[in-house]
Amino acid sequence: MNQEHKLDNPVWYSLAESHKNLALVYNKTHFYNPEYCAFGAFNEISNNGEDLMVYAKLVSSFFIFGAKPNLPTSLQLKNELLCLQMK
Incomplete structure (x- = not known):
């Protein structure tokens, strides 16, 4: 199986696979435990925002x-960077 598709969303695949023991999972969104760093990813656009709200209660800001x-x-969206993670 070709693994290159994982480079389209490396944060998601890190949290879903190799770093899953460090992840907090809320429905379709995976976040790093804020003890390590404050960011997360999702692999489907159909999130409803509730996942973000739960994590926002743990940290003051996140990516x-x-x-x-x-x-x-x-x-509140403070900044947005539109780019590909890796290609």
């Missing part, structure tokens, strides 16, 4: 990797 998520109105 999310992947397509732009559906943001709840109570979360």
Whole structure:
């Protein structure tokens, strides 16, 4: 099986596979435990924002990797960088 597709979303695959013991999983979104770093990723755009809200209660700010998520109105987007993670 070709593994190159994992380079399209390396944060997701790290959290879902090799770093899964460091991950906090909320539905379709995986985050690093904030003791290590404050960011996460999802592999499907169909998130509803609830995953982000749960994590936002743990940290004051965080990064999310992947397509732009559906943001709840109570979360403020401070910065956005549109780019490919790896190609």
